Amino acid sequence: MSQFLDMFLIGISAASIYSLMAISMVLVWRSTRVVNFAQAGMALLSAYIGYELVSRTGNFWIALPLAMILGAAFSAFIEFFLMRTLLKNSSQGPIAAIAPIIATLGLLGVIHAVLGFIWGHGDVQLEAPLSKVGYTVGDTTLFIAPMGLFVIGFVIALLFVVTILFQKTNIGLALRASAYAPEIAQLSGVRVSGIRTLGWAIAGAAGAAAGILQTVNGTGAINPDSLEFSLLLVFGFIAAVIGGLESLPGAVLGALILGLVLAFVQIYISGTLVFIVAFLLLLALLILRPQGFLGSKVGRRA
Amino acid sequence: MLRINGLTVSHGAIRALDSVSFSVEQGGLTAVIGSNGAGKTTLMRTLSGLKSADSGSATWNDHNLLHGKPEHHVRQGISHVSEGKSVIPQLTVEENLDLGALWRRNPSEAKASKAEVFELFPRLEERRAQQADTLSGGERQMLAISRAYMARPQLLLLDEPSLGLAPLVIEQIFQSIRHIVDSMGVTVVLVEQNAMGALKIADFGVVLNLGKIAVSGAASDLIADPAVRTAYLGF
Ligand SMILES: Nc1ncnc2c1ncn2[C@@H]1O[C@H](COP(=O)(O)OP(=O)(O)O)[C@@H](O)[C@H]1O
Ligand SMILES: [Mg+2]
Numbered sequence: 001m002s003q004f005l006d007m008f009l010i011g012i013s014a015a016s017i018y019s020l021m022a023i024s025m026v027l028v029w030r031s032t033r034v035v036n037f038a039q040a041g042m043a044l045l046s047a048y049i050g051y052e053l054v055s056r057t058g059n060f061w062i063a064l065p066l067a068m069i070l071g072a073a074f075s076a077f078i079e080f081f082l083m084r085t086l087l088k089n090s091s092q093g094p095i096a097a098i099a100p101i102i103a104t105l106g107l108l109g110v111i112h113a114v115l116g117f118i119w120g121h122g123d124v125q126l127e128a129p130l131s132k133v134g135y136t137v138g139d140t141t142l143f144i145a146p147m148g149l150f151v152i153g154f155v156i157a158l159l160f161v162v163t164i165l166f167q168k169t170n171i172g173l174a175l176r177a178s179a180y181a182p183e184i185a186q187l188s189g190v191r192v193s194g195i196r197t198l199g200w201a202i203a204g205a206a207g208a209a210a211g212i213l214q215t216v217n218g219t220g221a222i223n224p225d226s227l228e229f230s231l232l233l234v235f236g237f238i239a240a241v242i243g244g245l246e247s248l249p250g251a252v253l254g255a256l257i258l259g260l261v262l263a264f265v266q267i268y269i270s271g272t273l274v275f276i277v278a279f280l281l282l283l284a285l286l287i288l289r290p291q292g293f294l295g296s297k298v299g300r301r302a
Numbered sequence: 303m304l305r306i307n308g309l310t311v312s313h314g315a316i317r318a319l320d321s322v323s324f325s326v327e328q329g330g331l332t333a334v335i336g337s338n339g340a341g342k343t344t345l346m347r348t349l350s351g352l353k354s355a356d357s358g359s360a361t362w363n364d365h366n367l368l369h370g371k372p373e374h375h376v377r378q379g380i381s382h383v384s385e386g387k388s389v390i391p392q393l394t395v396e397e398n399l400d401l402g403a404l405w406r407r408n409p410s411e412a413k414a415s416k417a418e419v420f421e422l423f424p425r426l427e428e429r430r431a432q433q434a435d436t437l438s439g440g441e442r443q444m445l446a447i448s449r450a451y452m453a454r455p456q457l458l459l460l461d462e463p464s465l466g467l468a469p470l471v472i473e474q475i476f477q478s479i480r481h482i483v484d485s486m487g488v489t490v491v492l493v494e495q496n497a498m499g500a501l502k503i504a505d506f507g508v509v510l511n512l513g514k515i516a517v518s519g520a521a522s523d524l525i526a527d528p529a530v531r532t533a534y535l536g537f
Binding site: 192 | 350352371372373376377381382383384388389390391392393397400401402404405449450453
C-alpha cells in the first residue's frame with residue numbers, strides 16, 4: 001500500500017515539473033512554430049540565477065519569483081533579438097524550417113559554455129528551503145516531504161494563474177488568437193509580434209521555475225556540464241506531444257500520464273528502464289496517435 | 303473617401319494588379335467583380351496592409367494604406383474580412399467577437415457594438431458560447447463579418463463572403479451587408495465572383511480583368527451594359 005502511495009506521489013511530483021517544461025515548449029511552439037532546445041539551457045541558467053539570488057538575498061522565497069522574472073526577460077530577449085531576425089531573413093525554402101531549430105541548439109551550446117565560464121566546471125549547491133525528509137505516518141516514512149509538497153502546490157498554483165490568464169483576460173485571448181490564426185489576429189488589430197514575444201516570456205518564466213524546482217527537489221547540485229535538464233526537456237517534450245503540442249491542458253495531462261507511468265516503471269520494474277520506457281512511449285504515440293490525445297484537427301480551446 | 307491611384311502589385315514574377323485606379327465615396331457599397339485570378343484578393347490584401355505594393359498610392363481619407371501593418375490600419379478604421387470563412391474555429395463565437403474589439407480601449411462601446419451585431423444576427427447570440435467550428439458555413443461568414451464590425455470600421459473590406467454558401471444564405475448575407483452600409487454608415491468594398499448578386503445590392507461596380515480595370519461605374523449602369531453582361535455576367 002505505501003509502495004503504491006509512493007509511486008503515486010513520485011509520479012505527481014515528477015509530473016508537476018514535466019508540466020512546467022511541457023508548457024514552455026507548447027507556448028514557444030504555438031507562438032513561433034519552433035521547438036526550443038535551448039529551453040534546457042535556460043532552465044539550467046535559471047538554476048544558477050536562483051543559486052546567486054539565494055546567496056545574495058539569503059531568501060529562497062524572494063529568489064524564486066525573481067528568477068522567474070529574469071527567465072521571462074531572457075526568453076523574451078532571445079525571441080526579440082535572435083528568433084525574429086532569423087525568421088525575417090530566412091522566410092523561404094528548407095532553410096526556413098531548419099534554421100530556427102539549429103539556432104536553438106546552438107544557443108543551448110552557448111549557454112552551457114558561458115555557464116562553465118562564469119561559475120566554473122564544478123558543482124555549486126542550491127540548498128532546499130524546506131525539509132526533504134519524508135513525512136511519517138505511524139511507522140512508515142512516505143516519499144513525500146515538505147519540499148516536494150511545496151513543488152506540487154506551487155505548480156498547481158502556477159497552472160491556475162496561467163489558466164486564468166489565457167481563458168479570462170484580453171491578453172490571453174490575444175495570445176490564443178495569435179497562436180491559432182496569426183493573420184486573423186492581425187486583421188483584428190492584435191500586435192502579433194509583441195504577443196509572440198510575450199508567449200516566449202511566459203515560457204521562460206515556466207522554464208525557470210522548472211529549473212529551480214527540479215534542482216531543490218533533487219540533490220541541489222548544479223553543474224554546467226549536467227545533462228539533467230536536457231533529459232527534463234525530452235520528458236517535457238514527450239508530455240507536450242502526448243497533449244498534442246498545441247494545448248496547455250493537454251501538456252499538463254501528458255505530464256501526468258508520463259509522470260505516473262515512469263513512477264510505476266521505477267518502483268515496480270527498474271529505475272534503469274525509465275528513459276527507455278519514456279522513449280518507447282513517445283515512439284508509440286508518434287506512430288499511433290501523432291495528433292496527441294487532446295490534439296484534434298483544429299486543436300483545443302486553450 | 304478611398305482613393306486608389308496607379309496601384310501595381312506583384313507576387314514574385316506574377317503581376318497581379320497593373321496600375322489600378324479608382325475611388326470610392328464615403329458611405330456607399332462598391333462591388334469589385336471579376337473572374338478567378340483577376341486580382342481581387344490581392345487588391346484587398348494590399349489595402350489592409352497584408353501585402354506590399356510595388357508602386358502607386360492608396361489612401362483612406364488622410365490615411366496612407368500602403369504604409370504600416372494591418373493592426374495599424376484597423377485602428378484607423380479599416381477592417382478586412384479575408385477570403386474563406388475568416389473565423390478562428392478553436393475560439394467560441396463570443397471570443398471571436400471580442401477579438402474584433404480587443405484593441406478598443408472603451409469596454410462599454412465594444413459592448414454596444416456587440417449588441418448591434420446580435421441584433422443583426424440573432425443566430426450568433428444563441429450560439430455565443432459555442433466553439434466556432436460547430437457553426438454552419440453561413441453562420442461562420444456572419445461571424446467573420448461581425449468580428450470585423452466589432453472594430454467599428456469606417457471602411458469594411460469583404461472578400462467573397464458568398465463563397466461556398468447556398469443561394470438562400472447568400473441572399474441573407476447580402477441583405478445584412480446592405481444593412482451595414484445603410485443603417486450603420488459603413489463604407490463597404492465587396493469583392494465577389496457572384497457578379498450579378500453583388501452588383502444588384504451595390505451602388506458602384508468595378509470590373510477587374512487580369513489585374514486591370516475593365517469597366518467601372520454605377521452598378522445599375524453596369525448591369526444594363528450589354529458588353530458587361532456578355533463578358534462578366536454571363537447572359
Ligand atoms: N501568394 C501568391 N503567390 C503567387 N501568386 C499569387 C499569390 N496569390 C495570388 N497569386 C496570383 O495573382 C493573381 C491574382 O490572384 P488573386 O488576387 O487571388 O485573384 P482573385 O482573388 O481575383 O481570384 C493570380 O494570377 C494568382 O495566381
Ligand atoms: Mg480571391
